[in-house]
Amino acid sequence: MTIPALELKEVRKTFLKKKQKGRLSRAKREEVVALEKVNLAVQRREIFGVLGPNGSGKSTLIRLVSTLLLPDSGTIEVFGHDVEKEEFVVKRLINRVSVDAAFFKKFSPMENLTYAARLYGMPIREAREKMRQIMLRLGLKESTFTQPMENMSRGMQQKVAVARGFLTSPTLLLLDEPTTGLDPQSKRDVQAFVREIREDHDATVLLTTHDMEEANRLCDRIAIIDEGKIIALDTAGGLKNLVSKRNGQEPTLEDVFIELTGTRMEEKERDE
Amino acid sequence: MSAIMREMRSAYAFVERNINLIKRYWGWEIVWLIYSLVNSLAVTYIGAGMERISGQALDTQYLITYLLVGTLIWSYLSVIFYAISEMIAWERWEGTIEYTFMAPVSRPTHLVGTTLFAIGYGVVRTLVILVIVASFFHLDLSGANIPGAVLLLLAGSVSFVGLGILAAVLPLLYPERGAQMTNAAAALLLLISGVYYPVETLPAWLQMIAKASPATYVIEGMRGCLLHGARTVTLLPTVFLLFSAGIAVITVGLIVFRFMERYAKRTGRLKRSG
Numbered sequence: 001m002t003i004p005a006l007e008l009k010e011v012r013k014t015f016l017k018k019k020q021k022g023r024l025s026r027a028k029r030e031e032v033v034a035l036e037k038v039n040l041a042v043q044r045r046e047i048f049g050v051l052g053p054n055g056s057g058k059s060t061l062i063r064l065v066s067t068l069l070l071p072d073s074g075t076i077e078v079f080g081h082d083v084e085k086e087e088f089v090v091k092r093l094i095n096r097v098s099v100d101a102a103f104f105k106k107f108s109p110m111e112n113l114t115y116a117a118r119l120y121g122m123p124i125r126e127a128r129e130k131m132r133q134i135m136l137r138l139g140l141k142e143s144t145f146t147q148p149m150e151n152m153s154r155g156m157q158q159k160v161a162v163a164r165g166f167l168t169s170p171t172l173l174l175l176d177e178p179t180t181g182l183d184p185q186s187k188r189d190v191q192a193f194v195r196e197i198r199e200d201h202d203a204t205v206l207l208t209t210h211d212m213e214e215a216n217r218l219c220d221r222i223a224i225i226d227e228g229k230i231i232a233l234d235t236a237g238g239l240k241n242l243v244s245k246r247n248g249q250e251p252t253l254e255d256v257f258i259e260l261t262g263t264r265m266e267e268k269e270r271d272e
Numbered sequence: 273m274s275a276i277m278r279e280m281r282s283a284y285a286f287v288e289r290n291i292n293l294i295k296r297y298w299g300w301e302i303v304w305l306i307y308s309l310v311n312s313l314a315v316t317y318i319g320a321g322m323e324r325i326s327g328q329a330l331d332t333q334y335l336i337t338y339l340l341v342g343t344l345i346w347s348y349l350s351v352i353f354y355a356i357s358e359m360i361a362w363e364r365w366e367g368t369i370e371y372t373f374m375a376p377v378s379r380p381t382h383l384v385g386t387t388l389f390a391i392g393y394g395v396v397r398t399l400v401i402l403v404i405v406a407s408f409f410h411l412d413l414s415g416a417n418i419p420g421a422v423l424l425l426l427a428g429s430v431s432f433v434g435l436g437i438l439a440a441v442l443p444l445l446y447p448e449r450g451a452q453m454t455n456a457a458a459a460l461l462l463l464i465s466g467v468y469y470p471v472e473t474l475p476a477w478l479q480m481i482a483k484a485s486p487a488t489y490v491i492e493g494m495r496g497c498l499l500h501g502a503r504t505v506t507l508l509p510t511v512f513l514l515f516s517a518g519i520a521v522i523t524v525g526l527i528v529f530r531f532m533e534r535y536a537k538r539t540g541r542l543k544r545s546g
């Protein structure tokens with residue numbers, strides 16, 4: 001049996017959240033279960049989607065794999081390496097792109113990516129060439145490479161974030177809602193790039209989204225996650241087969257979600 | 273070999289990042305430089321005006337040099353302290369903390385890079401202030417033991433690197449208030465370390481605390497070198513003490529940092545907000 005690219009066993013993660021109470025009584029802390037005993041195996045070269053409403057635990061899942069959070073219990077392995085015990089081996093294998101394209105905003109894309117490349121110990125001349133290539137491939141104009149990031153649109157910043165994530169050639173790329181808030185064209189550019197990464201570079205991709213269509217279009221398999229639990233896991237087609245045809249129409253992933261949880265995805269969305 | 277190269281490159285990331293930050297926020301940089309400069313001048317003028325204040329004949333020249341040494345050394349040490357303590361604060365402000373903590377960089381490497389920058393920056397900044405302040409006052413360093421002073425300052429830097437790491441933990445745990453807390457810590461060091469007056473001037477209980485501040489020994493030793501031309505041999509015990517205390521503080525700092533980093537990862541505090 002080959003080792004999966006990513007394997008989660010019985011992973012549980014809770015947070016203590018301050019609950020705003022009356023002024024005089026002490027702020028009470030409430031336990032929030034972000035992930036409840038999650039089991040998951042992602043195979044090599046798979047584009048694996050995690051689909052769920054806001055607050056369902058998608059980002060927590062990604063952060064646990066990225067070594068940014070430690071699980072309460074359970075184990076996580078990346079290509080057979082334990083995320084906690086072999087932290088640095090895992091760190092070299094992964095990279096992560098998240099919704100909030102966080103950068104030094106007064107730095108240019110080149111400066112931000114140079115910082116990233118150096119952190120990963122890359123020889124800088126090769127890295128610079130690679131940065132240009134990736135950014136051009138993502139549809140960014142050469143003239144923006146040396147402008148401060150704060151002058152760029154959200155879509156352009158997100159593309160730089162994708163470039164940063166891919167710069168270090170991760171074998172497991174973690175994408176946390178990489179296209180949320182992007183215009184349709186940028187969305188397509190990023191999606192095409194994700195597919196290309198898998199085809200040309202044999203990378204495995206774990207992608208979270210609350211965009212049904214994106215999951216449908218990109219992912220080989222999809223896990224639907226709700227309130228920290230994986231409630232279904234299959235190919236898009238397999239998931240749709242869970243639901244019977246209505247009025248002769250093919251069911252959508254949205255229909256699957258409604259069928260499984262009894263609510264619409266949007267209604268589910270709780271504030272983060 | 274290639275592993276060492278990789279660590280060097282990683283360490284240099286922090287040097288380059290900090291230099292870029294100075295370039296991009298040069299307005300703040302100038303404001304802060306002027307603030308330090310004016311501060312140094314103001315303190316030194318207390319010495320220059322002491323005859324008028326007290327109405328008695330005093331060795332004004334000695335007073336001026338005494339205060340000048342204090343203010344310049346403090347300026348250098350506090351810059352080291354702040355530059356190190358800000359290694360996390362900047363990432364908090366810009367929101368990049370998760371990306372830096374996800375990178376395969378060990379905390380000691382992170383620290384080496386930050387320290388290289390901090391010392392270079394501290395030296396350049398202090399020299400600029402020194403040159404300007406010296407043009408206001410007549411500074412007589414003819415009898416000074418300069419090599420001894422440099423040695424002492426290097427040994428003192430080590431301790432301040434350690435204190436900086438301890439302070440850097442605060443922004444890790446407290447996203448909003450962390451950076452302000454370091455200001456309070458620096459102010460306390462300034463009060464107790466005999467920067468502008470002999471430690472013996474302080475009440476007994478503060479003198480006790482002063483003994484624990486590395487700045488106390490650096491400044492006392494520097495005055496010995498620069499005002500009295502103390503010979504290097506006589507400084508060696510202090511240099512040794514500062515150096516070993518510094519290594520101890522750095523070790524403790526790294527252990528505390530590691531522990532708190534794990535705590536932050538357990539409780540979800542690396543996240544951008546909240």
Ligand SMILES: Nc1ncnc2c1ncn2[C@@H]1O[C@H](COP(=O)(O)OP(=O)(O)O)[C@@H](O)[C@H]1O
Pocket residue numbers: 015016017032033034052053054055056057058059060061271272539540541543546
């Ligand atoms: N760092 C954190 N501190 C406290 N609570 C958190 C933290 N991260 C996530 N949570 C909580 O865990 C739950 C899942 O959040 P998250 O994983 O961000 O969901 P999603 O990415 O699917 O929107 C939410 O209730 C959220 O408030």
Ligand SMILES: [Mg+2]
Pocket residue numbers: 055058059060176177
């Ligand atoms: Mg999220």
